[in-house]
Amino acid sequence: xxxxxxxxxxxxxxxxxxxxxxxxxxxxxxxxxxxxxxxxxxxxxxxxxxxxxxxxxxxxxxxxxxxxxxxxxxxxxxxxxxxxxxxxxxxxxxxxxxxxxxxxxxxxxxxxxxxxxxxxxxxxxxxxxxxxxxxxxxxxxxxxxxxxxxxxxxxxxxxxxxxxxxxxxxxxxxxxxxxxxxxxxxxxxxxxxxxxxxxxxxxxxxxxxxxxxxxxxxxxxxxxxxxxxxxxxxxxxxxxxxxxxxxxxxxxxxxxxxxxxxxxxxxxxxxxxxxxxxxxxxxxxxxxxxxxxxxxxxxxxxxxxxxxxxxxxxxxxxxxxxxxxxxxxxxxxxxxxxxxxxxxxxxxxxxxxxxxxxxxxxxxxxxxxxxxxxxxxxxxxxxxxxxxxxxxxxxxxxxxxxxxxxxxxxxxxxxxxxxxxxxxxxxxxxxxxxxxxxxxxxxxxxxxxxxxxxxxxxxxxxxxxxxxxxxxxxxxxxxxxxxxxxxxxxxxxxxxxxxxxxxxxxxxxxxxxxxxxxxxxxxxxxxxxxxxxxxxxxxxxxxxxxxxxxxxxxxxxxxxxxxxxxxxxxxxxxxxxxxxxxxxxxxxxxxxxxxxxxxxxxxxxxxxxxxxxxxxxxxxxxxxxxxxxxxxxxxxxxxxxxxxxxxxxxxxxxxxxxxxxxxxxxxxxxxxxxxxxxxxxxxxxxxxxxxxxxxxxxxxxxxxxxxxxxxxxxxxxxxxxxxxxxxxxxxxxx
Amino acid sequence: xxxxxxxxxxxxxxxxxxxxxxxxxxxxxxxxxxxxxxxxxxxxxxxxxxxxxxxxxxxxxxxxxxxxxxxxxxxxxxxxxxxxxxxxxxxxxxxxxxxxxxxxxxxxxxxxxxxxxxxxxxxxxxxxxxxxxxxxxxxxxxxxxxxxxxxxxxxxxxxxxxxxxxxxxx
Numbered sequence: 064x065x066x067x068x069x070x071x072x073x074x075x076x077x078x079x080x081x082x083x084x085x086x087x088x089x090x091x092x093x094x095x096x097x098x099x100x101x102x103x104x105x106x107x108x109x110x111x112x113x114x115x116x117x118x119x120x121x122x123x124x125x126x127x128x129x130x131x132x133x134x135x136x137x138x139x140x141x142x143x144x145x146x147x148x149x150x151x152x153x154x155x156x157x158x159x160x161x162x163x164x165x166x167x168x169x170x171x172x173x174x175x176x177x178x179x180x181x182x183x184x185x186x187x188x189x190x191x192x193x194x195x196x197x198x199x200x201x202x203x204x205x206x207x208x209x210x211x212x213x214x215x216x217x218x219x220x221x222x223x224x225x226x227x228x229x230x231x232x233x234x235x236x237x238x239x240x241x242x243x244x245x246x247x248x249x250x251x252x253x254x255x256x257x258x259x260x261x262x263x264x265x266x267x268x269x270x271x272x273x274x275x276x277x278x279x280x281x282x283x284x285x286x287x288x289x290x291x292x293x294x295x296x297x298x299x300x301x302x303x304x305x306x307x308x309x310x311x312x313x314x315x316x317x318x319x320x321x322x323x324x325x326x327x328x329x330x331x332x333x334x335x336x337x338x339x340x341x342x343x344x345x346x347x348x349x350x351x352x353x354x355x356x357x358x359x360x361x362x363x364x365x366x367x368x369x370x371x372x373x374x375x376x377x378x379x380x381x382x383x384x385x386x387x388x389x390x391x392x393x394x395x396x397x398x399x400x401x402x403x404x405x406x407x408x409x410x411x412x413x414x415x416x417x418x419x420x421x422x423x424x425x426x427x428x429x430x431x432x433x434x435x436x437x438x439x440x441x442x443x444x445x446x447x448x449x450x451x452x453x454x455x456x457x458x459x460x461x462x463x464x465x466x467x468x469x470x471x472x473x474x475x476x477x478x479x480x481x482x483x484x485x486x487x488x489x490x491x492x493x494x495x496x497x498x499x500x501x502x503x504x505x506x507x508x509x510x511x512x513x514x515x516x517x518x519x520x521x522x523x524x525x526x527x528x529x530x531x532x533x534x535x536x537x538x539x540x541x542x543x544x545x546x547x548x549x550x551x552x553x554x555x556x557x558x559x560x561x562x563x564x565x566x567x568x569x570x571x572x573x574x575x576x577x578x579x580x581x582x583x584x585x586x587x588x589x590x591x592x593x594x595x596x597x598x599x600x601x602x603x604x605x606x607x608x609x610x611x612x613x614x615x616x617x618x619x620x621x622x623x624x625x626x627x628x629x630x631x632x633x634x635x636x637x638x639x640x641x642x643x644x645x646x647x648x649x650x651x652x653x654x655x656x657x658x659x660x661x662x663x664x665x666x667x668x669x670x671x672x673x674x675x676x677x678x679x680x681x682x683x684x685x686x687x688x689x690x691x692x693x694x695x696x697x698x699x700x701x702x703x704x705x706x707x708x709x710x711x712x713x714x715x716x717x718x719x720x721x722x723x724x725x726x727x728x729x730x731x732x733x734x735x736x737x738x739x740x741x742x743x744x745x746x747x748x749x750x751x752x753x754x755x756x757x758x759x760x761x762x763x764x765x766x767x768x769x770x771x772x773x774x775x776x777x778x779x780x781x782x783x784x785x786x787x788x789x790x791x792x793x794x795x796x797x
Numbered sequence: 798x799x800x801x802x803x804x805x806x807x808x809x810x811x812x813x814x815x816x817x818x819x820x821x822x823x824x825x826x827x828x829x830x831x832x833x834x835x836x837x838x839x840x841x842x843x844x845x846x847x848x849x850x851x852x853x854x855x856x857x858x859x860x861x862x863x864x865x866x867x868x869x870x871x872x873x874x875x876x877x878x879x880x881x882x883x884x885x886x887x888x889x890x891x892x893x894x895x896x897x898x899x900x901x902x903x904x905x906x907x908x909x910x911x912x913x914x915x916x917x918x919x920x921x922x923x924x925x926x927x928x929x930x931x932x933x934x935x936x937x938x939x940x941x942x943x944x945x946x947x948x949x950x951x952x953x954x955x956x957x958x959x960x961x962x963x964x965x966x967x
Contacts, residue, residue, distance in 0.1 A: 400942065704948070
């Protein structure tokens, strides 16, 4: 405890004159200084108010996954407060700590321990204060609902709010305070409802798309319909500003090839952006969807061996059985249901940008470069948009609004149109996978090789690129590489070789992380390979996997899904040849960078139409300590439905100049009538650290769906989405 | 002429400043500052902007504001009162039973599509108080959800139907 705190306590809790200004005003001051606030201070993480409530400052975005409730559960648990006594605030670079972005399912995995230890440290400090106040040793004190009392003498008690109400802790966050053992958890591990849901169903919730500020103009970007190659961007040859002269107040803003129209009325901005005549350089820059995979295999690549163990080639030569196949996996879009939106208020020496970024601090950095302002002059605030599922156009629209505001000299709200969002997305990259794997005579996996071709993520947003920043790619990160976990990593195999072939990203579409990045593609290829080997070994797919896995947690999640789906029961298969509709079931494993995922799929295939109907999907996850199992069940349900959508329908299409999948007809997603029944299982492990749960069942589900298709038809799909045309071709009926 | 057009939204009459060809959505969002109907595609493909016009689910993103003159528009915000008037209840509940059921089932993920989901489901239950799962899916098929919340939405609509039937029997 600081000297200050002791002086304060000696004064019996009365406000002490000479309390430093920063301390007194901390509540009000928070927000006036550019962040991030010092993570080494407890005050950065939470505040105790006079009404015996607490505010927890959290650096993770609510994306509809429940992070804002679950992290409060963690804090309430350690503070011994009730959920009704605790709240959080909007993410804001002037207010909330920098915990890194809300991606890679990190909110609970990384944020949970930070919030837990900060709350534990705060509780320890509060108990020390209470100990002096109540004149009782800390060991004799108990806390419930934020009230500290003496064990066996409940009349001697004091509220947190009376100990500290709205004054700062002034306490270093050392991370050394002991945390509760999981066996004592009362709030963590329970499925309480999400705190923001009532406002979301009643129309009271403020999505980014609802925010308005005084004196604001409405803006819409003017771009070609659908992007070309990332390295090319889009080049303006001519702009005919007279073409929107009949729309009152509409005007064109331009920096380089960045074009935006603004107007006082939103509909005028929408009309003007569509009406504005722009001549774009239309030089072909893309292979077109039909030649994509051919070009991917022909490109010069940067190759990297991700894993090398034993000698795959020698092992395959000696194997009893081996398989080798190539798989083709498309670009897919984030396709947020509501296109991204942002408001920027940029002056000569400051900027306030409101947007739906997954990372307010990361967005602030890129805005600094786009606006040529120091980061300390830029404030970024987060407002939830519609589910983003990775790097959709939230940064692009934030930069567009910022550029437009700087050019217009007024606050500007930019909302993307449907074709902007689908046409200028950072797509989940296309992928080609070649798998070779082998078993010995006993059905033991002995060799596994995966060669994957895809490009890295694009680092420069379209708005910045059009305004003059050259295209660049992200350095290779784990999520952009052939993933050892989804590519055979769950199996015990002596000889393994995984090779990443990085394509020249500037010659392809813009790319970035899309929920469970690349893993659906990896598992589609890998888990079908495993199934084929099971078939060659004459062992049931579930049993084959059990025999080839050593890791107890992979076995646990596999068994959990098999049990939920009753996968072990014997079935009598009907005659496949004469039936018009054939049915099958499949099992799959996979994950992203942490956690353990397993899935079972049951599908019907209409042989005459080529239509695949996914009847039921089962998903199971082991993500260590599940802070709120109910949220995770909801996440699994969503992951299963979204995987069904991605496996059956989703494919970004393009010709040699532009992306052509620009609306919900040309980029169809799963609808109500075809949505499978979904079943979620959470394997609770109270004593294991929490790991991600927002995306880790999708790869498994992709593998299970592909394997169910084979079980139904006796044919393998080597490419998705599994559209009727491709299915008919696989069945030899095209 | 701007300013002459009047529309009735949630049983209140509003003067519209926007030109008559402006899609209703932009008037609801920018003049009435309503947060229920919201932009999703502007093409009537997704259901994000849905409202009830004389009790019929309508895509406000492609409906000119002039087309609803003389009609009654109900948005997400007005559903409890609309329900009360349909059921001849003396007082509007805080939430329409469909809204309450979406909370009870924790059906929401990001929730952006829930405006359309709730408006459409309310319309469905006003016509068919006891739909089968298949009827729900068919009725809702024009409403998209990127989060894949469909299964829980179906459950919530079933729950709302049961609660509404139980209430009517009281």
